[in-house]
Amino acid sequence: MSDMIKKVLISNRGEIALRVIRTCKALGIKTVAVYSDEDYNSLHVKKADEAYHIGKAAPKESYLNQEKIMQAILASGADAVHPGYGFLSENSDFAKLCxxxxxxxxxxxxxxxxxxxxxxxxxxxxxxxxVPTVPGSPDLVKDVEEALDIANQIKYPVLLKSVYGGGGRGIRLVNNDKELREAYDTVTGESIAAFGKSAILVEKFLEKTRHIEYQMARDKHGNTVHLFERECSIQRRNQKLIEQTPSPVVDQKTRDMVGELVVNAAKAVDYTNLGTAEFLRADNGEFYFIEINARLQVEHPITELVSGLDLVKLQIDIANGEPLPFKQKDLRMNGYAIECRINAEDTFLDFAPSTGPVPDVTIPSGPGVRCDTYLYPGCTVSPFYDSLMAKLCTWGQTFDESRLRMLNALNDFYIQGVETSIPLYKTILKSEEYKRGDLSTDFLKRYNMIERLAQDLKEEKLANKDTALAAAIIHSEYLKGRVKNSADTDRSWKNMLG
Incomplete structure (x- = not known):
């Protein structure tokens, strides 16, 4: 037991830092937080056993500063690091430094x-x-002319993608030679700005695709399993908004078939610990591998809800050298789970970030409801970091039970001071397309969800206005002595509101 993990430094912030701290406390493992100037009052700093300041608010001067984080690791005596997601979580140089x-x-x-x-x-x-991959360039393209040649061979539309991209950055959809020429420099620039380097590939764009990923786990002894799929097709700008498991288009035969590909993929890159193999599912049902996310996913809670596993604990156990405590045949899915990423952004301004103080907040709860968040009354949504404020998850024995619990939870979620994605999610979850599982990565555009949200808000505003007017009239009637008891009040409401 002497070399087992005793103290973990979480090289991250926000809800994922809190998530890791929660499991570490349950395991009796000491925790160390790091924080920037901006995060001095953040919950993860208060909840950890120790906390170390690592720099200014800008990520490159704090959460991306490997030297400062390593200094905190050594000063604290931490024997392990959990990177969360984002920041340095998929930085191989940082992993090597550790x-x-x-x-x-x-x-x-x-x-x-x-x-x-x-x-x-x-x-x-x-x-x-x-493991089948999307048709495209067999190697990196040398220049825009080679990219044009490949695009014309595999036929437009195509995706220009930076090899070092991620999270929707460094990707452009192009439909012709003119658009490709214009996009080539843009993709190169985005990749250099975000990752410090660039290399471009060309891939065929598949129409009406679904984004389906598989959670995988592999220990240091070579034991490998998949922990089922998550459907992540509802996106904006190639970034996920709503995830669910199981996928409405994956039956057990397909789950087993793609799951075997996932196990082969993990072995092919000698992967250990938890990761995610991501696929595009074409409209004809074919699956194409696109990438491996070498970290814990934002949407991992819904896999926990249907599997009964604590995935952070599983990560720590694997890091400790312990073998997986189960085989593939031992794993079962139970029920249905949905996650809505509660972002601080203005849907009507092309999802522009919305930042500032949050004077008050009400976190939803109840049977089958889980909310991972850094929010508390009086906190601040920072302009320096990602817009994700909370991950609202629901579980139900059936898909519709989970969906209705999510709608109720969204109605209960109150965040004062910033614009949020909550109204959009309510419109999506109430739509017939979502209810029947007709999902695709262009779901918002395909079904005019932004326009439908605007209509929903207009109708809601009118209904609220009518209700307020009716209440004012009834109060006036009460003062005049025409409404004397509860029966009179009920009768008045029915007359006012039909």
């Missing part, structure tokens, strides 16, 4: 992470393992 300093990095090896992060090398490894 390895060199004999710090247990709770994730894959730096070599495996480096391979997963290089889309072309990863694609080659998948092809060798007979």
């Amino acid at each position: 390895e060199d300093n004999k710090i247990n990095f709770i994730g894959p090896s730096s070599e495996s992470m480096d391979l997963c992060g290089d889309k072309m090398r990863c694609k080659a490894a998948m092809l060798k393992a007979k």
Whole structure:
């Protein structure tokens, strides 16, 4: 037991830092938080056993500053690091720095992470393992002229993608030669700005695709399993908004078939710990591998809800060298789960971030409701970091039970001071297209969800106005002595509101 993890530094912030702290406390493991100037009053700083200041608000001066974080690790005596997601979570240089300093990095090896992060090398490894990939350039394109040649071979529309992209950055959909020429420099620039380097590939754009990913786990002894699929098709700007499990288009036969591909994919890149293999499902039912996310996913809670597992605990156990406590045949899905990413953004301003103080907040709760969040009354949504404020999840024995619980929870969620994505989610969850599982990565555009949201808000405003007017009239009638008891009041309401 002497080399088991005793103290974990979480090199992250917000709700994911709180999530990791929660499991560590349950395991009796000490926790260390790091924080920027902006996060001095954040909950993760208060909840951890220790906290270290690592710099100014800008991520490059704090949460992306490997030297400052390593100083905090060594000063605190932490023997392990949990990177969460985002920031340095998929930075192979940081994983290698931890390895060199004999710090247990709770994730894959730096070599495996480096391979997963290089889309072309990863694609080659998948092809060798007979995992189908999206048609496209066999290697990096040298220049825009080669990109044009490949695009014309595989036919438009195509995606221009940076090898080092992620989270929707460094990707452009182009429909012709003119658009490709214009987009080439943009994708290159975005990749250099976000990741410090660029290399471009061309892939066929598949019409009406679904984004379906598989949670996978592999221990240091080579035991590998998948923990079922998550459907992540409802997106904006290639970034996920709503996830659910199971997928409405994955039956058990398909689940087993793609799950076997996922196990092969993990082995192909010698992956250890938890990760996610992401696929596009074409309208004809074919699955195409697109990438491995070498970290814990934002949407991991819905897998926890249907599997009964604590995935952060599983990560720590694997990092400790323990074998997986189950085999594939032991795993079962139970019920249905949905996650809505509660973002601070203005839907009608192309999802522009909305930041500032949150004077008051009410967090939903109840049977089958889980909310992972950093919000509390008096906190601030910072302009320096991602717009994600909370992950609202619901579980039900049936899909509709989970959906209705989510609608109720969204209605109960009150966040004062910033614009949120909550109204959009209510419109989506009430739509017939969502209810029947007719999902695709262009769901918002395909079904005019923004326009339908505007109509819903207009109708809601009118209804609220009518209700307020009716209440004022009844109060006036009461003062005049015409409404004397509850029966009179009920009768008045029915007359006013039909």
